[in-house]
Amino acid sequence: MANSGFLKLAEERYSCRAFENKPVPDELIDKILEAARLAPSAVNRQPVKVWVARRPEVLEKLATTTKYLFDAPLVFVVGGNPSQAWVSRHDGKNRAETDACIAATHLMMEIQDLGLGSCWVGSFDAAAVKALFPEEMEGWDIIALFPTGYPAAGPSERHAVRKSMEEFAGEL
């Protein structure tokens, strides 16, 4: 039986690295942001922020910080704020990045569910991004960029490569 629901969505999602030259409607952007806003976070601290970049002059500036925006018409920038996050007393770990990654995953999967494409981009100059928007990003670590739009390419070869279930999962 074919999968449905979330598993189907997870199967169908891939890193999209080419986009149509077509804007994403505001109501879809709102849904994507809502999916990210609803993400869980440690002790519900919600130390996460998402910025929307779609104005051509902003996209041009962002493109100086990474090779991986693929001329997308829209980029989500996800930040985590360590001063707002929960810190475990067991190991002293600050969970800002964990919380930001959960919200980022919600965002990425909602993009997929809306029939759009995106790519989680971790290879960018975070200091350069912050230098472009110093007031907005004061206190925030920049965790990921998501170039987003209507897909104009399918998955790369890497998409099909996953560990076997035997390697991936185990019983204790």
Ligand SMILES: Cc1cc2nc3c(=O)[nH]c(=O)nc-3n(C[C@H](O)[C@H](O)[C@H](O)COP(=O)(O)O)c2cc1C
């Ligand atoms: C934390 C993280 C950082 C990534 N950074 C980049 C990146 O900078 N550039 C890029 O093209 N893809 C990036 N990717 C996408 C991965 O290469 C991709 O998810 C992986 O190869 C599996 O392919 P798939 O997403 O198509 O299934 C990143 C993914 C993750 C989760």
